[in-house]
Structure formats: structure tokens, C-alpha cells
Amino acid sequence: PPRPYVGWSLAQRSSADMAAAAPNKLAWRAKKPGDLLFYGNGAVSHANVYVGKGWALDSSTSIAGVTFLWVGDGSWYRDTFQWGRRILTAS
Numbered sequence: 586p587p588r589p590y591v592g593w594s595l596a597q598r599s600s601a602d603m604a605a606a607a608p609n610k611l612a613w614r615a616k617k618p619g620d621l622l623f624y625g626n627g628a629v630s631h632a633n634v635y636v637g638k639g640w641a642l643d644s645s646t647s648i649a650g651v652t653f654l655w656v657g658d659g660s661w662y663r664d665t666f667q668w669g670r671r672i673l674t675a676s
Contacts, residue, residue, distance in 0.1 A: 600625075600632040604667065611669035619673040622656065624665045633662075635669070 604623040611620060618637040623629045633643040639657025644650065656662035
């Protein structure tokens, strides 16, 4: 890792693992900022965090790191969207 981490152990989790743990699968029209969105052709192979108005925070193994990414109409992400997962709740 680029920086030392002091804290609890966090097991590796894949996009498919996080998608499978979704208690309720959200449809595209139900997504809200803060939701995890899952994508793939058949099986889930990618996830990102929706920020609103068709954009998501996405990380890459490339030098680009974390970026804002268009996930709305006309994108690979919209075409391969599987379901979303709400991880933040109003208090």
C-alpha cells in the first residue's frame, strides 16, 4: 500500500462480494447520491459510488486514481448496470 495503515483489519472484497451482500437491490431509477452501483456483463465485475446527475466516483488501477465518471445514458456503465445498494441512511 502507498501509506501505512493503523487500524482494524479489512478483508479484501470484490465488487461481486459487495453486490451479493445487498439486502435490497436498487433499480437505476431509485439510485441516490451515496449509493454503490454495480456493473457487469452477466456477473458483477465493477462498482462505483453515485454522486448524482449521472456522475459517479470511480477508482482505477491506472495512474488516474479516483475520478468523476459519467455513468448516465450512452455510457458502458448505464448499459451494463446490474443494481445498486444503499449504504447511507438518513438519521
